Amino acid sequence: MKKTHAETNGAGAIGVFDSGVGGLTVFREIARALPREPLLYLGDSARVPYGTKSPATIVRYSLEAARHLMDRGVKMMVVACNTATAAALPQLQALLPIPVIGVVEPGARAAVRQTSGVVGVIATEGTVRSKAYTHAIRLLDANIEVIESAAPLFVPLAEEGWANTHVAREVAEIYLEPLIDAGIDTLVLGCTHYPILRGTIEQVVGGAVHIVDSAETTAETVKAALGKSTGTSNPARRFLVTDAEERFRRIAGEFLEQEIEHLELVSLG
Amino acid sequence: MKKTHAETNGAGAIGVFDSGVGGLTVFREIARALPREPLLYLGDSARVPYGTKSPATIVRYSLEAARHLMDRGVKMMVVACNTATAAALPQLQALLPIPVIGVVEPGARAAVRQTSGVVGVIATEGTVRSKAYTHAIRLLDANIEVIESAAPLFVPLAEEGWANTHVAREVAEIYLEPLIDAGIDTLVLGCTHYPILRGTIEQVVGGAVHIVDSAETTAETVKAALGKSTGTSNPARRFLVTDAEERFRRIAGEFLEQEIEHLELVSLG
Numbered sequence: 001m002k003k004t005h006a007e008t009n010g011a012g013a014i015g016v017f018d019s020g021v022g023g024l025t026v027f028r029e030i031a032r033a034l035p036r037e038p039l040l041y042l043g044d045s046a047r048v049p050y051g052t053k054s055p056a057t058i059v060r061y062s063l064e065a066a067r068h069l070m071d072r073g074v075k076m077m078v079v080a081c082n083t084a085t086a087a088a089l090p091q092l093q094a095l096l097p098i099p100v101i102g103v104v105e106p107g108a109r110a111a112v113r114q115t116s117g118v119v120g121v122i123a124t125e126g127t128v129r130s131k132a133y134t135h136a137i138r139l140l141d142a143n144i145e146v147i148e149s150a151a152p153l154f155v156p157l158a159e160e161g162w163a164n165t166h167v168a169r170e171v172a173e174i175y176l177e178p179l180i181d182a183g184i185d186t187l188v189l190g191c192t193h194y195p196i197l198r199g200t201i202e203q204v205v206g207g208a209v210h211i212v213d214s215a216e217t218t219a220e221t222v223k224a225a226l227g228k229s230t231g232t233s234n235p236a237r238r239f240l241v242t243d244a245e246e247r248f249r250r251i252a253g254e255f256l257e258q259e260i261e262h263l264e265l266v267s268l269g
Numbered sequence: 270m271k272k273t274h275a276e277t278n279g280a281g282a283i284g285v286f287d288s289g290v291g292g293l294t295v296f297r298e299i300a301r302a303l304p305r306e307p308l309l310y311l312g313d314s315a316r317v318p319y320g321t322k323s324p325a326t327i328v329r330y331s332l333e334a335a336r337h338l339m340d341r342g343v344k345m346m347v348v349a350c351n352t353a354t355a356a357a358l359p360q361l362q363a364l365l366p367i368p369v370i371g372v373v374e375p376g377a378r379a380a381v382r383q384t385s386g387v388v389g390v391i392a393t394e395g396t397v398r399s400k401a402y403t404h405a406i407r408l409l410d411a412n413i414e415v416i417e418s419a420a421p422l423f424v425p426l427a428e429e430g431w432a433n434t435h436v437a438r439e440v441a442e443i444y445l446e447p448l449i450d451a452g453i454d455t456l457v458l459g460c461t462h463y464p465i466l467r468g469t470i471e472q473v474v475g476g477a478v479h480i481v482d483s484a485e486t487t488a489e490t491v492k493a494a495l496g497k498s499t500g501t502s503n504p505a506r507r508f509l510v511t512d513a514e515e516r517f518r519r520i521a522g523e524f525l526e527q528e529i530e531h532l533e534l535v536s537l538g
Contacts (some may be wrong), residue, residue, distance in 0.1 A: 046326050047316050052428070057315050057512045153436075156425040159321070167422075167443070170436050243326045269538070 009238055009262075010040035010072030014222065016080050017041075017065045020048035021159065021251050022193035023080030026103060028256055029219035030078065036231030039238070040074055044268060046243035049155055050083040051124025051191065058126065062088035064268040066096055068240075078222055079103065082191050082214075083124050086132035099225050106221045107188050107214030108136035112144065114210040115186040119144055120179035122151040123190030133190055147182050151175040151194070158196040159251075168197055172204045179205075186210040196255075238262040278507060278531075279309040279341030283491065285349050286310075286334045289317035290428065290520050291462035292349030295372060297525055298488035299347065305500030308507070309343055313537060315512035318424055319352040320393025320460065327395065331357035333537040335365055337509075347491055348372065351460050351483075352393050355401035368494050375490045376457050376483030377405035381413065383479040384455040388413055389448035391420040392459030402459055416451050420444040420463070427465040428520075437466060441473045448474075455479040465524070507531040 014034070016027045020043050027041050042065055044050075050058050062084045069077055077100045079085045079092065085102030092100045104127075111119045111133075121133040127148075134146040154175070157168045179187065187209050189195055195213045202211060223229075239260055241248045249260045283303070285296045289312050296310050311334055313319075319327050331353045338346055346369045348354045348361065354371030361369045373396075380388045380402075390402040396417075403415040423444070426437045448456065456478050458464055464482045471480060492498075508529055510517045518529045 046322060048321075052317075052513065052516070053315060054513045152429055153425055153431070156422055160421055162422070167436060167439055170439065174436070244321065244323045247321070 009236070010069065010074050013038040013040040013074050013236070013238070015040050015042065015069035015072070015074035015077045017062070017069060017077060017084070018043055018081040018192060019050040019084065020045050021248065021255065022155070022191065024252055024255050025192050025195040025213070025215045026078065026080035026218050029215040030222055031237065033219040033223045034226065034229055034231070036229050036233060036235055037226070038231060038235040040069065040072060040240065041238070042069060042240045043242070043248060045241045045248055049124070050081060051126050051152060051155060053126065055087040055126070055130070058084055058087040059091055061269070062092060063095070066092055068266065068268055070096065074098065076101070076222070076226065078218065080192055080218070083126040086127045086130035101218065101221055101225060103192065103214045103218045104132045104136050106217035107190060107212055108133055108140060110212045110214065110217040111137055111186050111188050112140045114212065115144060117144060118182065118184045119146050119186045119188060120182070120184035121146060121148040121188040121190045122154070122175060122179070122194065123148065124155070125150045125152055127190055133188060147179055147184060149175065149179060151191070154197055155191065155193045158193040163197045164200060168200045169203065172197065172200050176201065176204050184209060186212060188212040189214070236262065238264070240264050240266045242266060242268055278505070279338065279343050282307040282309040282343050282505070282507070284309050284311065284338035284341070284343035284346045286331070286338060286346060286353070287350040287461060288313050288319040288353065290517065290524065291424070291460065293521055293524050294461050294464040294482070294484045295347065295349035295487050298484040299491055300506065302488040302492045303495065303498055303500070305498050305502060305504055306495070307500060307504040309338065309341060309509065310507070311338055311509045312511070312517060314510045314517055318393070319350060320395050320421060320424060322395065324356040324395070324399070327353055327356040328360055330538070331361060332364070335361055337535065337537055339365065343367065345370070345491070345495065347487065349461055349487070352395040355396045355399040370487065370490055370494060372461065372483045372487045373401045373405050375486035376459065376481055377402055377409060379481045379483065379486040380406055380455050380457050381409045383481065384413060386413060387451065387453045388415050388455045388457060389451070389453035390415060390417040390457040390459045391423070391444060391448070391463065392417065393424070394419045394421055396459055402457060416448055416453060418444065418448055420460070423466055424460065424462045427462040432466045433469060437469045438472065441466065441469050445470065445473050453478060455481060457481040458483070505531065507533070509533050509535045511535060511537055
């Protein structure tokens with residue numbers, strides 16, 4: 001198939017894939033850690049959210065996204081969505097000829113470094129059902145107790161800009177009190193949307209609980225996997241969405257605190 | 270294409286289409302109004318929600334759903350989703366050789382019958398942006414004032430089973446107080462999910478405001494369009510979803526207060 005100019009625009013970039021805007025928390029940390037690397041973000045906004053969908057559907061959507069990023073020539077793929085990582089990372093790693101990095105293992109590693117024994121994980125229904133964090137943490141240290149709990153309303157609260165409202169605070173109390181009562185000393189934000197509510201979550205759990213946001217540790221993992229960065233100054237930062245580009249432009253612009261210059265609507269599947 | 274046995278199972282049924290579970294509020298009223306008619310429900314749970322997506326994407330998804338229902342041999346199609354009605358009804362009516370009924374016009378008609386002058390409409394971002402209710406109401410009576418307001422968090426609150434919680438009450442107050450202050454005497458529930466929160470909404474707006482749930486008036490419209498019902502006693506009630514059938518089975522079973530016997534996973538698009 002002949003490639004158009006637009007389709008070649010990701011050549012040599014690190015591809016960052018998410019179901020919508022949540023992966024921008026990871027994108028931001030990668031951009032900070034690797035200021036000379038071109039980045040290509042793909043948000044599947046036509047099918048967001050993934051968290052309530054079945055593993056088979058999430059695998060299908062993730063493979064379609066991977067195919068699109070491969071066609072654009074990315075040299076590495078970051079699955080910046082916990083639900084997609086939990087459901088599809090092994091398949092993606094087996095099928096793609098480039099390094100594929102998920103967000104669960106970096107988050108698990110950071111949790112193991114910080115905990116003194118009891119880790120809480122909040123995530124989507126899909127991620128919790130997969131027990132991906134429990135498996136990843138206990139593979140590193142079988143003595144750690146892991147309590148996973150779904151917090152599905154955090155995603156629409158973040159998407160709708162309600163992160164710092166009294167409603168978000170009340171929802172956070174309902175989701176987090178059972179974890180606090182269970183004695184967690186570390187809390188993993190196991191969905192890339194949740195760092196948007198970090199302030200509210202910190203208020204509820206208090207200063208004694210370590211918060212793990214896998215965005216930072218994922219960026220460290222990407223940097224380590226990349227080895228020597230061969231980028232340029234002022235590298236391209238491009239964004240692809242499958243729907244509603246103006247909505248994405250607004251949310252991403254506010255979140256990244258910069259104007260979104262290169263934004264393109266694409267079709268997957 | 271040769272049809273499988275399963276694919277012919279909707280022959281002669283009324284097809285009811287929604288993005289997920291919200292359209293079950295309409296399905297239930299049609300089942301009550303037409304107890305002898307076979308019904309075939311299609312919930313596009315792999316791509317739910319539609320309310321935050323663009324008109325072009327909603328049209329595409331709706332046409333794919335219509336094609337699937339047509340292949341199954343339905344004799345009439347009900348678009349039991351306000352967002353899909355607002356974005357895609359004219360195209361569906363133009364393209365399909367069977368009657369296609371949406372939920373906006375029946376809701377608008379009911380509002381006009383009840384109001385003494387100021388109608389509030391709560392709906393998804395997509396429906397509000399389309400101004401479909403304002404157009405439909407003012408076509409019937411140009412003297413009525415219409416105030417539309419998006420209430421996007423009502424969908425996840427309904428989907429997550431939080432309809433009757435203190436959080437839902439607080440969200441409802443935030444969404445509805447501007448409408449109450451504007452002096453509405455009638456409130457249209459302009460999303461088929463919202464009747465699930467009807468109790469909470471009624472508590473907030475008080476007894477003086479008429480609530481319009483377009484499910485009942487849509488069922489009346491379907492009955493009128495059908496003419497003489499030619500059904501049988503104990504007709505088939507079948508359900509199709511594009512993802513997560515066990516989640517649908519649980520929610521639909523609770524909502525319809527009956528066991529969901531015929532449920533099938535299908536693929537659109």
